[in-house]
Amino acid sequence: MTLHNREIGLYGENIAAEYLKISGLSILCRNYRSRCGEIDLIAKDGDTIVFVEVKTRRSLKFGEATEQITGVKQRKIMAVANEYLSKTGCLGYNGRFDVLAVRVLPGGGIKIKWIKSAFDGWR
């Protein structure tokens, strides 16, 4: 079974969304796009708006998924998050940036790692 990278990504995002729902978060938006970039999942955790970057991997050959989120990517996500908050009028809410690493194991099983507050807006 060979899947294209995009399909793997989509598969991972679906799993991530389900996982967050089970964990008690409500999904506000999927694949929010703007001029500056894209955010995979935007969810609401109580009073906090959570911006989630989902990374899906089939093997660790190319490193842990969380390593892939570089400083450039972080800044991109933050810019999009800022835009989202101002567009939707949610500026009074706290924001948080999480990373969900989804690993598809060879046998078909799935391993999920949820890193809350993975990064923030400090310079």
Added chain:
Amino acid sequence: MPAKIPGGAILGIDGCLVYVEVDVAPGLPSFEIVGLPDAAIREARERVRSALRNSGYDFPLGRITVNLAPAMMRKGGAGFDLPIAIGILSAVGKIDKKKAANCVFAGELSLDGSVKGTSGVLSIALATKKQGFRQMIVAKPNMGEAAFIDGLDVYGVGTLNEALQHLSGVKFIEKTKQTDVLSLSVPPGNVDFQDVAGQEHAKRVLEIAAAGGHNVLMVGPPGSGKTMLARRLYTILPPLSRDEAIEVTKVYSALGLLPSGSSVISERPFRSPHHTISPAGLIGGGRLPKPGEISLAHRGVLFLDELPEFGSHVLDALRQPMEDGFVTVARVGSVAVFPSRFMLLGAMNPCLCFKRADIEGVNFCTCSPAAIRRYLRRLSGPLLDRIDLHIEVGQIGVYDLTTIKAGEKSIDIRERVMRVRDIQTERFLGTQIRFNAEMGSNEIKVYCDLTESAESLLYSAIAGLGLSVRSYIRTIKVSRTIADLEGSRKIHEHHITEATGYRMPVFGASLPNFPN
């Protein structure tokens, strides 16, 4: 509602209260520190975040803004970690804002939440008291230092959690007891004037110097015991008074030089910088001025070995602080005033070949008079003028070393010195002056009563030696101390004779034009 927690910064060596204002506003997570922080304070963000997390608290989400007020003052040091952490917790309601706002905090945080000591706590404690605060929470290593100030309740904490438990009333910390460090200040036992064989003349001069706070220049060939004598000078100096100890400790504390385990400097400092020292190293300097060696020697001894080897601009920079007792270091960023009431003790060789003063007459000097003059000219006249006592430390033979009986003990000499200091304390009661050496020309008129014959002797000595007005004043001051040592109210002829003897250039008749 933002939290407002008092903390402290150091300006030069003086403390200044700084309010740490913390606001946590909703929004994307960010953490900014404003109010002219230096790099160490900006890095507090990482330490505070880890320390809070590792102490069992969630680091709050949202936009955290920390302001250090007054905003226009440059601040440095890691002592703001603790107030910032407390401020964040009280801004999110984890601790009572009012309780935390009544207490001054100073301490550096470790990533695991433990609180480490920081520099300048004594000065911050002084500022705390001046601003009317009564409580301070500091790191355990700093608590003795802060408790040295009367009228402050000081609590030493080992971890951030201990501070929080104390503030919330879960577990109170006991108030730090004031330790009376000064009572155990006996001269250190490992060196003693008894160890120096012979050199009674030099010992006498050092005794006069110690008694009246005079500056000394020792001239002698290598191996004659100059350094040995110098290292023993502080054993005959009286112990630091409480106020003096605070002054001295302020300097050491601001530089983070307090020896670990001791909260206060209780012995007179003895500083002997190498002759390659720069003017800024000696006087103090830096963009945010830091005290130099003269301030580290405040209320103690500044020993300059191989005096002519020091750069002439370095030595001449000493002139003003020696006269004033303080030095103002001005830089573009800020201006600081540092104390500099030290006793200057210089030592030098008589010439470059080092053989000149051999008592047996062998190994006689091979330097030409011109070479010697060139060597001695490295010391400027105005500097020599400020040194009250010039002495020649002669070579002693190996034979003498084995036969001369042991000299007087430091403790006995110190007793005489302290008696003279008591006379001076009584004499200068109600004035700023502490020693004879600090008298000005007005005080000389009041306190230095010369007999008629002493006066006429002094005038003829001045004319004969070509002394300057400053030399004249200094001669009187030295003779005042000599008279005090004798317990005499009036200054007699023989006091003047001895004092002028120490003012004469010791370099001998071969140098009639020695600058003086």
